[in-house]
Amino acid sequence: MTSRRSLLVLAMIAAVGLFVCLPAVEAADAAAGVNVVAKNVTISEIVEKGGKMLYVLAMASVVGLAMIIYLFYMLREDQIAPASLRRDILDKLKVGSLQDVRTACNYRPCSLADVTIAGLDFVESNSPVDPGLLKDVIEGEGGRQASSIQSQTQYLLDVGVIAPMIGLLGTVFGMVHAFNAVAFDLAKAKPMLLAAGVSESLINTAGGLIVGIPAMMFYAYFRGRASKLVSRLEVSSTEVMTGLLKLRNMKI
Template sequence: MQELLGLFKLGGFVLPILILAAIVALAIAGNRLWVLRRGRIAPRDLAPRVGELVDAGKVQQAVKVLYENDTPLARMMLVALQSAGQPRDVIKESVEETGRHEVAHLDRYLNFLGSIAGVAPLLGLLGTVFGIMHAFAAIGMVGAGDPKALASGIAEALITTASGLIVAIPSLMFYRYFKGRVDALVLSLEKEALKLVNQIAAGTEK
């Protein structure tokens, strides 16, 4: 514990900022891991179930199922059913508009996570610069013959550099993973919603 406190003190004013950034990045990662589960976004059995009800002419029952299933896919399919009777292009545009709102929700906090990944190494570099400045200031005061005078400045430079990379690398990995996850989920949402749009449009043309 004392060693950690010692490192914390040696890290200068940059280290607390990096620690705060790490906590925020972990919080965002935990939140997105919870939110971006497929079962919370696009349950696998929802689209086939609704499609079967629509085919059977049980539209009101399908609407009830969608109201009970509060997920992005359910909301997009609900818009499609509520637009039934209109031209296919109108239904599709309504679904796509709802989809854009859902994507914004899925992307929530990711830009901030990406910013942490980009800024953390720069904060580490800033700490490195201040550490070197302190080391040169010590040289100016006591000369280069006393290694203890240089130790704190060099330690500050090394600690902040390492801390910046420790925060940035996982943050960037999480950012890339979640971005890919969102893209895959969006494709799945669009695919299932467009199936229902085509189904509704085909029923209207009969």
């Protein structure tokens, strides 16, 4: 099954590559008889032709890159529900050492530690402990932690949505400049200005897509990663709640 999927992916890549290359080949054949020397365009020239909106896209790309690095660091098991901390908490609950559990959580701050401390505070301030209320407390804190984890990925989604819109705005500005060149009587300079406006439009369109597409791809990846970490946090929180109830000689 895996090999079939791999072959399918390779076939899709080959098809896309062929689709992209064919127009270029046809254009090259059409221009074979024309004695024109194309000028290599540098990145600085592209930026200059792109206009001011390209600088806004550059800032959006910096924000997107910073968010990607941040999410790679934050959306890890060690930052949400470390397996070592979970084992340490459960071992200390088995021997009935609530203070040691609190110390371990304070030493290793993370989402699981916050959920555990919320449960400890409720158990220590309520005697006897109502299992239903303890469950509500732990689930409430777990829900807040899960919402915080998942909301972090939304900023990357914002970059992915806004960047193409900025590129589209730059496209509009470029077309306005192009049609202004047509509208005014600029003699021989008219074709050059028309081409400059169209070039500005295309550069901004490409810039918006170049920033937006990777941002959306990484958002999809981090969204799935966040969901998996939230699931692990829920499992660990349930184990902590069970340990607290057993400590108080109760059953769920």
